[in-house]
Amino acid sequence: MTTGKITPKRESLLANIRVQRFTPGHDRSPYFDNFKLTVETGMTVLAALRKIKDDQDSSLTFRAFCRSAICGSCTVRVNGRSVLACSTQLLPILKDFGKGSVTITPMANLPILRDLVVDIDPVIDKLAKMHPYLIENPERIPQALEQESLMSQDELNSFDYLTDCILCGACYSACSSVQADPDYAGPLTFAKAYRFSIDARDNFRGIRDQAAIDQGLWSCVQCRKCIKVCPKDTRPADTIRRARKLTIDDGIQDTPGSRRAKTYVADIERFGQVNKPMLPVAVYGTKGWDAIEAAEASLTRHGMEPTRRVCTLPGQEGAARIFEKVREIEQGEKKK
Known part of the structure; x- marks a missing residue:
């Protein structure tokens, strides 16, 4: 068995770094500056930006701030993808895209203060x-400081993964719903x-x-998209699904969602399958008929015959058994 020193292969590439520039009140609109830079193995996006700032502009x-993927302050977009600049290496991106150029832009969905810096106050x-802080439950948190507030491992596991969120805003930058509705x-x-x-x-x-429902x-x-860009793999979209179920379980059921x-x-x-022809009525009541009639009129104009029937798909009996089994499991968990 050889125990020689392992020397990693080092590469370098002369790249074109396109950086979006914009100063409100000075520039009419965002524009790009191009910087030539030798990108070496291990060089991060942040290191490249610092190199440009120190040597070129x-x-x-x-x-x-931290350069350790902890503070979450260095989020930018590289070729349209939201990333932490301090933990994202440039060379693999250049090689993956097969071009000697990358484009760095600020986070989306937030006002630009200058160049790659955005205003995070809206978030x-x-x-x-x-x-977003603990409001004490007196039944679980003792008044005496000498006593501990204990919880089970299962209780901790229900939210422990979410404590990894560093509020970097990568998910906010990538969110289609924020783009559609500020x-x-x-x-x-x-x-x-x-x-x-x-x-x-x-x-x-x-x-x-209720505050979550009021904010969409x-x-x-x-x-x-938020799952794909989260640097800590907290999977926000999955959490939103759980939050929706939580509101229903808590009795907030009279909402369209x-x-x-x-x-x-x-x-x-x-x-x-979902009975899509009648879904608007199920969700919006009698107001939903306007949407149904508009859809039927559109189909008729294009020579298609509208229908309000839904076909039963093969395997429906199996689906019903799955639902029955899930209910048995849920009832068993409630009895524990």
Whole structure:
């Protein structure tokens, strides 16, 4: 067995780094500057930006602090993908795209302050409305400081993965719903709200549930872009699904989103698929007929015959048995 020193292969590549520049009040619109830079093995996006600032253009502005993927302040977009600049290496990106050029732009869905620095106040304001902190449950948190507030391992596991969120905003930058509706709270906001609502020591769950609904909890389209860009793999889209179920379990069921979810479940159990022709009525009541009639008129104009019937798919009996088994498991867990 040889025990010689392992020498990693080192590579370098002369690359073109395109950086978006913009100073509000000075520039009419964003533009790009090109910088030639020798990118070496291990060089991160942040290291490249610092190199450019030190050697080529001291006016280049970006935000960074810890350089350890902890503070979350250095988020930018590289070739359109939201990343942490301090932990993202440039050379693999150059090789994957097969080009000697990368484009670095600021986070999306937030106002630009200068170059790659964005204003994060909109995120903080939305987050504040969720009360993202523990509000004591007197039944679980003792008044005496000498006593511990204990929880089981299962209780901890229900939210422990969410404590890895560093509020970097990568998910917010990638979110399609935020792009479509600036008032939408965004993935990280709902995830933080759920983290405290599911904590057994918290006593603010119901109000936090309503705050999440008021800020668009049911508007998430589950495009799952937030999962792809999260540097800590906290899977915000999955957490949003759990938060939705939590609100239904807590009795907040008279919303379009909760009615849609319950209709989906009932239809799949009954037909093996969603009864889409009648879904607007199930969700919006009599107001839904306008959408149905408009859809039928459109089909008729294109020579297609509209129908309000839904076919039962093969395998429906198997689907019904799955639902029955799930209910048995859920009832068993409640009895524990």
